[in-house]
Amino acid sequence: MRLKAIIRYDGTFFSGYQVQPKGRTVQGVIEKVLTKMHKGNHVRVTGSGRTDKGVHALGQVIHFDTELEIPPENWLRALNTMLPDDLEFVSITDVPDDFHVRYDVSEKEYRYYILNSKEKDLFRRHYTHFVKGDLDLGAMSKASQHFLGSHDFTSFCSANNDVKADKVRTITDIAIEQEEENIILRVKGTGFLYNMVRIIVGTLIDIGLGNREPEEIIEIIAARDRSKASKTAPPQGLYLWEVSYNKKSTERSPSDEMN
């Protein structure tokens, strides 16, 4: 049986989502707990995508296969009892065996929280990115609209070796809002490149501070050159907010249910 779960985590003390030789990871912590529940038989967990060290998630989605016959609500209670307090399962449902949490994604939403105030907030240092100077929301909002649609986002992707990989991605919605001293970027797309949201945010901050013009986004995208965009914004302001799937991929057909 394949199970799909929505999970939340505070990324502060994880070395990112994906298992790695050293460091505490989200995947590693979940696999350890699941393996314990399966009497030592290793359970492999697949995520909708990676998040970096310090990046948070309110709606990360994972899947795993199990032969245990436990009702979903009991799964939730059992897992949350065993998991540490910076990681929790929000929901768990059974899905068709061919559902894939990464391949079947239809859309992802990220949000980025900027604290734009005169003073740092010690208590939010792990949860927002503090920017001191006054940000011009209008300029940032205007600039953000240039990201909409399908573009080659090479300029907004951390350099990696795989130069031949397709860097075209589609942004379906982007908005910047202010809530008291917080400036929040919401961005939805069918997929994102490595560090793409954080480089977009870094560039929008430069525009908000008046260091660059909103129209420069058009040139930066066209250049397909990472060095043309601004600095990558730090991880602590970033939240993987929601991952969406086509309904049909997550619904078990009558025949599936007879398995």
Next chain:
Amino acid sequence: MRLKAIIRYDGTFFSGYQVQPKGRTVQGVIEKVLTKMHKGNHVRVTGSGRTDKGVHALGQVIHFDTELEIPPENWLRALNTMLPDDLEFVSITDVPDDFHVRYDVSEKEYRYYILNSKEKDLFRRHYTHFVKGDLDLGAMSKASQHFLGSHDFTSFCSANNDVKADKVRTITDIAIEQEEENIILRVKGTGFLYNMVRIIVGTLIDIGLGNREPEEIIEIIAARDRSKASKTAPPQGLYLWEVSYNKKSTERSPSDEMN
């Protein structure tokens, strides 16, 4: 020269304010940095009072003596550069040599944050106390008024060996407010016993949940018996908000300034 400083800290990763043989403490971290600035000569720091492991402070006050001739604004920059990111100096001023940060306190304010919602908030687990059931704000508010004035607060003090010490304290102001899903207790007094605010909060929560009646506060106070009050509320919701001093104790007289 005696300096008075207002400091803020996130208590999550401190084993409390006061230096102890093991564990990272607020006083310990500050003394280490000051001692480094004084070329290895140990600088002793005195606080307005202790805070426990996990308790936060927005307005803790300390004093220390120094022979370094550094303008206050440079002190601030130097210290904040050397301190870790969960501890900061908000202000630093010179005071008369006979000013004492603990003996000269005129009033202290604590606040306690309760998250009263259907679901826990992973991202605020270190900064609020989560209470699931609906709290009756009216009952809590009514109950809180019985704490006003001078009382023997033995029932609201964690048991300790010093049974003969005077347990009479004066609460000058107490209020309970709701801000969205947060219920905030503000309490001011001339002094507080060990765990006094957290036992008051624990008892008010019991009243808010309907487990006890507001009028019971009168009997609990009169009993002078810790076992009559409710459980101590956990530390993460508590903030030492402000410590006040009589103006004369913090103002240097003309003759002091000539020292």
